[in-house]
Amino acid sequence: MGPKDSPIMPVGRLITTSLRLHETGGSVPQQELTCNISVRCVWPHLLLNRSRARTISKCHLRTGVKTGGCSLHVLNRPGMPSGARMPHQGAPMGPPGPPFGSSPSVRPGIPPTVMEPARKRSAPAQVQQQSNPTPGRARSTKRRKMADKILPQRIRELVPESQAYMDLLAFERKLDQTIMRKRVDIQEALKRPMKQKRKLRLYISNTFNPAKPDAEDSDGSIASWELRVEGKLLDDPSKMKRKFSSFFKSLVIELDKDLYGPDNHLVEWHRTPSTQETDGFQVKRPGDVSVRCTLLLMLDYQPPQFKLDPRLARLLGIHTQTRAVIIQALWQYIKSNKLQDGHDKEYITGDKYFQQIFDCPRLKFSEIPQRLTNLLLPPDPIVINHIISVDPTDQKKTACYDIDVEVEDPLKSQMSSFLLSTANQQEISALDNKIHETIESINQLKIQRDFMLSFSRDPKGYIQDWLLSQSRDLKAEAFSPIRCNRLSWTDER
Template identity: 25%
Template structure:
């Protein structure tokens, strides 16, 4: 009877660790004549990509310079924690940066010119006649009052914003006198314009000048009221509150913050052991005493007012949640800028006589800024995604190196055990091969005398290959 060398089944302990470069060696492939073998370079039916980056502890003792890899893993974990935190912070900042209140306001100066021009005045007709120019004696004299504005950017940029975009309203009140009695008759002595559009809505038409034209040959006094639009919700404070907070104008948040800082500095918050506080005694009209009753067992943010706060708020004690209601009387409507001007009909123009500089904030194009901010954030996201791809590629290479290192360690253990006790090792290895063959044959069973011959593997190559792929896919080896 011819003898045949047993072939280790791929995936077994022996087959994974025997050197593949030695044909005919223990566990190596045995050349068989006859039936052509499949191309060994062909892609396997199931591909396996290593992703394990951990190295057994024993390899750190046997492999030089492997401690650097351990330090690298520790540093990577710290970087991952920082990256996750920064990513969460970035998402919060991204959401917050798209809010209108987060955009930085650009400031500058609104220069307002007030002047008037005249035409067909008696002295103008006389000068025209002296120059020999044609004159219509029946032409009525007119004057035109002009209020024009131009925005001057602090950084010297050329602004395209119109004068009307900085105004909430403008009005001209012509003071009636005996030379202009008709103004009272037809009610044309008051001319005004008000902005009817919301703050962030684009206007259909804007202007750089506000003109009032009337017939007349005599001087006329008038009052011009200009109400500047506030891009932020700032209010004019009452004299008493202005003295307390140190500002003539402030937002509601700034007002509440100023009072809260004063309360903390003075230590005016009541202690927890105070069980009951009587109803607030208010000198401010319109406050509901029943609504101001305080139970400190449920609300510990009760403030006992000192003399300054009592004089300012008109109460002896209050909840902090009621502070907003208490400071409302100190918010006054913004006052317009009032200009007294006299229309001079003795000159062709008075341009340059009166100019006024008003500090203003540039209206914010919210939609444009949101688009720009969103585009910048998209670039950051794209760069981050590209970095993650590079990191994944490096991790794949590291995992492949770790897998090779583990395979080398397994082969070393194989040869070490074979060298120490060859007989016992071969017996154990043969037993392992037998168990593997049983797994390959599944429930069909097998004849050891048959399967130990090479001819069996040649005849059932396709079936064996299929079952080996299944076993590899289910990680039963």
């Protein structure tokens, strides 16, 4: 076969050639070294002549040969044997070299040269990216896989029963949207105070302990009375019972000043950050006559409430409320009476009542919260008048009062627990993974079915088409720049 018709060697064939190397090192006499070069041909098994190889001569195979003190790189044109580039000189020394990727053989007796780490060529960026995919790409692939639950149309045509699965998938999508919308509604609701009006029943009782002349201790020889203030919520469904003192900010019991003097007629309790909650209050004083007392109870409003100025209260029809409710009611009054400026919506042009309360004919709406500060007062306390009876025939006398209080809506805790609950997430994720694995298995079975069905219809034609497809894939892989870069980097190592 002439040099013009010499084919490319098949994939995996090793081409062994011998080269005579000359190296001079100053005064050292010229030495003659002989080594073997092993070249692996990387082109497909399709035969190409030399004219075809010249059209792709830009892609070379680079082979590195290491000797005692030098490194030789030989470039072979695809399709041309190594002997055509350089004539054979001398017999080869030693066996043929190993496949590419291994260290080439050298002449016996010459120690191999170890390349410094700094001189080693690093792998191309494309090869490193392919060998070590980034975690972000893997996560993106997984998300794409998890998002694919739909059966292909061809499978649905083959299996009509699969429409039931598609109906369930559509229902699941609607259910997920509904749950997500409700979660958003719950999150918005939790940002606002959720209060519920309840009845707090207040029990005020007193007992009288008459004097005992024959008592040994001094306390028993003096008559005294004891006042107790207790309370509880009516029809409280919660398991955690609130302490009575948690409903109040302060409690003042005012006794008769003429009987107990100006320094001992007041009994006060005020909430502090370190206050320990209690179920009731108890006051004990010496005395054998009935005492008139006044109880002042200040409720602990959360959020804080304020008493409106009498003029503003008549204008809005509100006596005591939170700041947010007061501003909302004031805005409704402005809109209903069209007090907003027609040209500049930021300004409010007040009517005669508005001007009397805020003492100005025109103001910005953003100034209203600041001006409201002087019109908001602390709420009035709950005042209860009670007589402490010391009648011996009436050992215990109790008075009951019902007070309207605001408590946290028990639904709020359930809503919070619903948002924080992750009990079913693991089970849902496991079922989703199982669905995706099943869909993937169905798709693979569909591919196998199409393969077998095409083969059964025309075995010969299918095999021919399949071989052509494989040949195109091999050719595309051989001529791809990524493969050429990978082989060059591997051989030079």
